[in-house]
Amino acid sequence: MNHQETISSHYAILIGINAYPEKPIPSGVRDVQNVKKYLKELPYHVDIEIFTASGSSESGVSSPIELPTFWPTHEHVTSALKRAASAEAGDFVYVHFSGHGTRAEPCGVFSNESTGDLALVVLDGTGSIQYLWGEDLSHLIKIMIDKGILVTLVLDCCFSATVYRADEPDVRFLPYNPAINAGPAQKPRELLQSTGETYRDVSMLPNWMLNPNGYAILCASGPDEVAIGPRFGKDKEKHGALTYYLLESLKEVGPAKRHKDIYDNLSVKFRKSGLQQHPVRYGNKRQGFFDHVQSDVAALTVPIIQKRDKGLQLQAGHAHGINDGDQFILCPWGSADLRSEMQESSVMARVTHARAFTSDLERLEDQISVPVKTGWVGRATSSSCLRKFPIQLDSSLSQRDEWLTAFNERSIDAHIEMVEQSFSFHILTNGNNDIEILDQSNQRIPYLLTALQDGSDIKRICEMVEHLVRYEFVKSLSNNILGQSFPESFRFDVYMLKGQEVIRHGTLVELEDGTEVRLVVQNNGTKSLYLSVYALGPCWEIENVIHGSYEVIPPKLPQLKFRGATKKKIKTTVPEELRDEGYRQCQDVIKVFITSRPATFDLLELPKLNEKAKRSPASEEDRTEDDDDLFEHWVALNFSIRTFAK
Structure with missing residues (x-):
């Protein structure tokens, strides 16, 4: 050549x-x-x-x-x-x-x-x-x-x-x-x-x-x-x-x-x-398709479909943290990378009916001259799921009104010296007049390194706190609407194997650095299951460890000798970033999504806390535009792993 x-x-x-x-x-x-x-x-x-x-x-x-x-x-x-x-x-x-x-x-x-x-x-x-x-x-x-x-x-x-x-x-x-x-x-x-x-x-x-x-x-x-x-x-x-x-x-x-x-x-x-x-x-979903990528950063966006009745459908739902009343700015696909304010070709919309994987939208204003088409994307301007993780601001902080405004713009509730309500994170100044972020146990958040040295940059700190809140939201995400019940045709079993020891979700697994465990998902029903696995890492990153949109687990087929199961080897280690700060152990959460139809969860991903966010637009595909909640089953299970350095 x-x-x-x-x-x-x-x-x-x-x-x-x-x-x-x-x-x-x-x-x-x-x-x-x-x-x-x-x-x-x-x-x-x-x-x-x-x-x-x-x-x-x-x-x-x-x-x-x-x-x-x-x-x-x-x-x-x-x-x-x-x-x-x-x-x-x-x-x-x-x-x-x-x-x-x-x-x-x-x-x-x-x-x-x-x-x-x-x-x-x-x-x-x-x-x-x-x-x-x-x-x-x-x-x-x-x-x-x-x-x-x-x-x-x-x-x-x-x-x-x-x-x-x-x-x-x-x-x-x-x-x-x-x-x-x-x-x-x-x-x-x-x-x-x-x-x-x-x-x-x-x-x-x-x-x-x-x-x-x-x-x-x-x-x-x-x-x-x-x-x-x-x-x-x-x-x-x-x-x-x-x-x-x-x-x-x-x-x-x-x-x-x-x-x-x-x-x-x-x-x-x-x-x-x-x-x-x-x-x-x-x-690698971030790799250029057949050339170098033109833009380095993309906003978190979700594709839109125009249905036959001209209604608009967002390709994300409860399983992605979308709720009724959430608002989105809709724009043509080509402008998805722009984090700018409202453009001439953009439309504001609100979620009127959130299902498991898709949501119906209605426009907030009459813009007949701006037709929204299939392939447009939506970017959230308000997200109610983040308000479940309130922030406490120490009374010693200066510019308190600016802090409150900045968090409200990010759909995060912030309060000065919360008394009766529990908080997710606490922002305060230390003896050196530097900003610190503490968790619910008043422990300093690891892996912040020097990111908080410039305490005057409220926008930068609020961006980091939003990252922490999104991480906590994904960790807590579960199906509170349908529970964890699937129809008989969607029976399955999910567990980890540490040697021959069977470990169920919700149980803490303790491992030495580099030890391998296996995640097993068994399809015991008569219909296919769709698997997504994410690692919530100790540096506040959320990564897709299947490296694909999802994995299909067909039912057991005796005539073909397929076992109707998948086994994934998982190995954890204490990352160098934490070792450098003196930490000898860390905790990961392996989050397993099982759905009754093809589903992707890229909208939930996060880079490491100190890395520049390089996100791709997230989407969710589905079978027909006439969705029925009864056919949108999903469950999210957590496996916690504590790793000790050798």
Whole structure:
């Protein structure tokens, strides 16, 4: 590959397959040809390798009509990935696959016991099918990641053995055939682990997925759904749904946006369409999709959908801390990064009916000339959930009115010398006339370092206190509306294993630095469950330790020998930041969300207390715009871990 004399070079590997000997696809080649056209129109050069197999669905021939040199064979695809690894740190590699997927029964050390081993269905030199296993693919991607290459992988296929039927021609799945080629080779553990930076406090290795830094993946659907290729657009031709909506999103927002931004925009398109298919994101959501990110900071925003009755629906609800009466400023997607006041194209709205994952909005003023469309975003201007964590201001503080005003603007209740009401945090001046923040036990908040040395900066201190309040809110978040009762079809069990000891939620787990425990979620019902896991760390950070939008846990399937369970290894340590302040122990909270439908909780994430907030817009997707509380079940469970330094 010839590098261009630019800051970063761009490479793309496109794989589209129609001509499968069994169950050909009419749109795989069209998908990647459309992607190629889009890449060719970008303002910079993209080095493109494209492998296609067309002809089977159109002409009935049993082999591709292209020259064998351009067939999407296992050898050609893996060789192209190895060539892409010759790129340099900071370069971008984009891989797009449009074809069939499959999955086999779990058989390896790192197999996912609830979904099995995943594979892309490619061809061999004779036009017969061959499998490119996810574990092998991850090894090839890891070579790039270790060099600092930024990788995007788009998989417009499905792995849904649970729902596939032979009479569904548009479903992009083929049943696994063990006679074709063997399952994924058993590789040493070091091939599956990145040598790059890992999360210091809590880390997980979700089977063949890699360390999240350096790559991001978009999948057409979860393992309990099907990826389809329906007819779209004016031409009424068939396209892969993920490819079609992804190209729409890229044309609207451009490739120089975070993966999370693209995913948010993409998800509401699926949501609006009514397709029973939910794309899934893995990896580094803050990485630029196919270019360097244009903006460094994004406000906490939530996508909006305009329903058929012209009503507006916020894609977040009680599970994210949204309540009736909360107010939002709505603006076009392109202005989401701006933390400015009301713009000409903005609209003020209020939540009128908050459900579990979505909320209805009404405008606060009549602005007929400003139509709100699907894909707009909302940013909260008032949030009642934060008022449950009042702040006590010491009477010795100067500029008390300024303090009260600053907190009220952040939807936080602050009082001077609270007597009858308990407080969450206490702000006062010490003997050196420096600002201090104490917790409910009048203990100094660790890990503030020198951040409070400038006591005159009220805005800065209120921002830090808001961070602390949001952390406490997430830690306390539970389903107080529906309780923890799920229908019989959604039965499950959640626990941790410390060796052979079973630990239930609400119990404190004590570990030595570096000790490993396992989080186990067992699906005992008849419907899929959706899992999100967050680590509330000792430096006041909240991180997604699955490194994806969510994980699907299908029900136990005896006919496929899937266990209907997932196990996550968790390892904690006392971070260096606390060791440097003399702390020899710390406490993490592992918060487990289980939902009855696809749900994401990125709105709850926080960076470490002293880090600049680099948040991506948060979203929540759902199945139909006619939501029913009875079908929106969720539960949030806490596992507390106290870690002692060795």
